[in-house]
Amino acid sequence: MAAVARGFGAAALGRLRGRFCHLGLRGLHSTAKQPPHFAALQRFPAWPAMLQSEVLVRSMFIQTQDTPNPNSLKFIPGKPVLPSRTMEFTSPASTFCSPLARQLFRIEGVKSIFFGADFITVTKESEDVDWNLIKPDIYATIMDFFASGLPVVTDEAPRPETAPSEEDDEVVLMIKELLDTRIRPTVQEDGGDVLFKGFEDGIVQLKLQGSCTSCPSSIITLKNGIQNMLQFYIPEVEGVEQVVDENDNEEKEANPT
Structure with missing residues (x-):
């Protein structure tokens, strides 16, 4: 069988790879522990390792x-x-x-x-x-x-800005802790996130990310959800406002809707 595998032409190998990739995509929503073609791979262990690896990975459940x-x-x-x-x-x-x-x-x-x-x-x-x-x-x-096998992000990735620091006063530390423990986990369940960007004159500045960025209900989330919770636990908080980064503004100007 090894000789057979080596004898595959480039076109034939391409057709086989395409066929098994198609099978893997069809199995995305299958609840079976093994893809339908797994038994076939076991019968032909001498098939090229690259092809076997690609077929099995393409059967991952997304x-x-x-x-x-x-x-x-x-x-x-x-x-x-x-x-x-x-x-x-x-x-x-x-x-x-x-x-x-x-x-x-x-x-x-x-x-x-x-x-x-x-x-x-x-x-x-x-x-x-x-x-x-x-x-x-x-x-x-x-x-x-x-x-x-590549990393999702490289070492060049910027570090998060919202971690507590020695320069934060007591109110800012309470805001960050409440965001991290009570608010962000809930927002992340909806495919987004909210980041602390500043606190000035009683106003908490937050940046929405992910699905929350252009969500029709983002204002409701800010005012009825996040603002109410922050004001309940932290009396110094008078309000919440959304912050848009300069890069986002540039993008909106370049692609007006």
């Missing part, structure tokens, strides 16, 4: 989950993404530190990418982009990436 934002969708690969932090990519230029985000931005119709602990939120450009058309490419890109 779940999708709706978010409050109809233009955002959570993809849950069943593997850690960024266990200790979150990151958002709003343009191809911002993906210099993430091979995965860079690949996802090559899919036509993708507007932004957000990495959580165990999920990836993809936001499409508009309602005119059909999820059914771009989801197969997103599935394939995620599976190919985890097969590559």
